[in-house]
Amino acid sequence: MEFDESVDITDKVCPLTFVTAKVAIEELDEGQVLAVRMNDGEPVQNVPRSFKEDGHRILKLLDNEDGTYTLFVRKVE
Amino acid sequence: MAMTDEQIERYSRHIILKEVGAKGQKKLLNAKVLIIGAGGLGAPAAMYLAAAGVGTIGIADADEVDLSNLQRQIIHATSDIGKAKVKSAKETMNAMNPDVNVKTYHCFVDSTNIRELIREYDFILDGTDNFPAKFLINDACVMEKKAFCHAGIIRFKGQLMTYVPNEGPCYRCVFKNPPPKDAVPTCKQAGVIGAMGGVIGSLMAMEAIKYILGVGKLLTGYLLTYDAIEQEFRKVKLPKDNSSCKVCGKNPTITQLIDYEQEVCEETAGRFEVKIENY
Numbered sequence: 001m002e003f004d005e006s007v008d009i010t011d012k013v014c015p016l017t018f019v020t021a022k023v024a025i026e027e028l029d030e031g032q033v034l035a036v037r038m039n040d041g042e043p044v045q046n047v048p049r050s051f052k053e054d055g056h057r058i059l060k061l062l063d064n065e066d067g068t069y070t071l072f073v074r075k076v077e
Numbered sequence: 078m079a080m081t082d083e084q085i086e087r088y089s090r091h092i093i094l095k096e097v098g099a100k101g102q103k104k105l106l107n108a109k110v111l112i113i114g115a116g117g118l119g120a121p122a123a124m125y126l127a128a129a130g131v132g133t134i135g136i137a138d139a140d141e142v143d144l145s146n147l148q149r150q151i152i153h154a155t156s157d158i159g160k161a162k163v164k165s166a167k168e169t170m171n172a173m174n175p176d177v178n179v180k181t182y183h184c185f186v187d188s189t190n191i192r193e194l195i196r197e198y199d200f201i202l203d204g205t206d207n208f209p210a211k212f213l214i215n216d217a218c219v220m221e222k223k224a225f226c227h228a229g230i231i232r233f234k235g236q237l238m239t240y241v242p243n244e245g246p247c248y249r250c251v252f253k254n255p256p257p258k259d260a261v262p263t264c265k266q267a268g269v270i271g272a273m274g275g276v277i278g279s280l281m282a283m284e285a286i287k288y289i290l291g292v293g294k295l296l297t298g299y300l301l302t303y304d305a306i307e308q309e310f311r312k313v314k315l316p317k318d319n320s321s322c323k324v325c326g327k328n329p330t331i332t333q334l335i336d337y338e339q340e341v342c343e344e345t346a347g348r349f350e351v352k353i354e355n356y
Contacts, residue, residue, distance in 0.1 A: 019089040023080065023099040054095055 001060055001072050003035040004028060009047070010039050010068055017043045018050045025056065028075045033059065036071040044069050078103070084176065088130055096292045102130065106176070108289040111135040111198040113186055113214060115162040117274030118228050118281060119204030120152035125282035127170035127177045131289070134170065135198060137182035138162040149271035186210065188334035191217040200285045201225035204278065208255035209337035215240070215248035216334055219325045226284040226296070228277050230269050231262070233305040235277035238296050238315070239284050245298035250319040250326075255337050276303060 007024040009017045021036045028034060038047055048058050051073050059072040080088075080099060084106075091097045091105075108131050112119045115138040126134055142150075142157040142165050150162075157165040163181035170179050186194065186205075191213060195201050201223055203214045211227060218225040218240060227248045228237035240247045280301070287293050300313045324331040 015089055015093055016086055019085060019092050022092060023085055026099040027079075050093075 004032040006035040106132045109133040114204035117149040118278040120150040121278035122282040135180040139185040247325040250322040
């Protein structure tokens with residue numbers, strides 16, 4: 001899947017997981033796509049929901065089959 | 078300018094808020110707030126603004142830390158007694174957050190220096206303890222078109238209001254002129270409960286932060302009063318028509334700053350404080 005920017009939050013713990021991803025998406029323009037690599041478990045549970053609460057659009061959650069996932073989010077202002 | 082990982086972590090509880098985000102935190106980091114008075118009100122306000130990452134904080138006070146200050150001026154410690162309040166304040170703020178550029182002004186603010194002083198700041202907090210200073214700050218902010226937050230505390234009571242140019246009444250619209258001498262209690266009679274500075278000073282910091290972020294409603298056109306005995310807040314709507322105000326009205330008669338005679342305590346060299354307010 002195509003994306004404009006990516007950020008890796010696998011080395012972060014809550015709430016810095018979402019905070020780091022949020023800082024990254026704020027750098028994008030409306031309509032651009034951010035790819036966020038995250039660990040299974042708590043980040044997969046919470047990060048997509050937090051993006052949704054901020055009004056962004058979740059496109060896809062891809063299982064990397066190595067214990068990590070990549071979330072694709074489209075920025076909505 | 079991108080934030081460092083350390084900044085992202087430090088301000089994470091701000092950034093996570095929808096109303097703040099990285100954008101809002103950067104506004105705070107680029108903002109300049111001046112606090113006049115490093116006392117009961119200025120101390121908590123300065124600490125919260127420093128912790129919040131307000132990038133430049135000016136702090137003006139001519140006094141030195143005195144033992145009797147420490148019951149409420151939580152930015153100063155016992156070991157600071159005798160030290161300039163602005164120096165003690167800066168040390169506490171920078172220990173908490175080295176991101177913040179604290180500019181100190183160890184002087185009395187008067188008609189000769191205030192306009193130049195406030196000019197470089199985005200928002201001003203009036204944490205002073207006497208009427209001449211309060212009218213001076215108000216008039217200077219009106220003349221320089223600066224937003225500011227007024228506050229005052231005495232005994233178990235506190236109050237605050239915010240002036241934004243062209244958006245509502247100024248302090249003089251409401252209170253007209255300093256009260257006659259001896260009409261209000263001085264430091265010798267009055268006293269103040271220490272936590273009052275924390276309540277009202279924190280509300281001042283909140284006004285500054287919201288003004289910088291451009292979020293929510295400010296206390297423009299309102300006077301918020303707090304009575305700790307009754308444990309009661311009142312938000313008093315102020316009259317809208319301020320066209321006849323002597324400083325911010327249509328035809329101002331006050332076009333130059335006035336140094337009203339300072340209420341003086343027996344010993345002004347920091348031994349006692351002048352503690353008078355609008356009650």
